[in-house]
Amino acid sequence: MSPYLPPLAGGLLIGLSAAMLLLLNGRIAGISGLVAGLGRPGRARRLADAAFLLGLILGPPAFALLAGHWPEMRIDAGLPVLALAGLLVGFGTRLGSGCTSGHGVCGLARLSPRSIAAVLVFLATGMLTVAAMRGLP
Structure with missing residues (x-):
């Protein structure tokens, strides 16, 4: 497999998720803003923000499941x-x-x-x- 395919796929998925969040929810996919919003009381979008962040956290396990190994990190x-x-x-x-x-x-x-x-x-x-x-x- 080409060494350029995983980064290309990751970039496409990041762009797609940011575009979907903006188009479907009218929100910018700024992770620091989403994390900060989780701590604010009475936010109606808390569940959507938490779901978006959970998707980020589940990325490496999904990679491991699909690729058969964990992403290399040092x-x-x-x-x-x-x-x-x-x-x-x-x-x-x-x-x-x-x-x-x-x-x-x-x-x-x-x-x-x-x-x-x-x-x-x-x-x-x-x-x-x-x-x-x-x-x-």
Whole structure:
């Protein structure tokens, strides 16, 4: 099998799910917004948000069922670094009014100027982080 097929299929499924959520529910598939909405009391869309997020969580087991093996993952960082990274990402999504899925997938597709700026900042920060980490012993 071509090494490009799984990422292509994943990208198509992400685009399809984001488009369906927007067309059928009028919602942007920003994961940070969906997760934040689960904690707000009295939300009518809580069940739909939870179902969308459950679909994301069930993706790797579905992959394992269809492919016969789990997706390959390699995490070289320790728990403290991962915890700090998670906190920084959470802070950044609140500061930037969204995450890579909301701005990168949905915002760019809508040609949102705010999302274009956010994605440029995401990419620049990611490149600087990789450069800094590779420069460290």
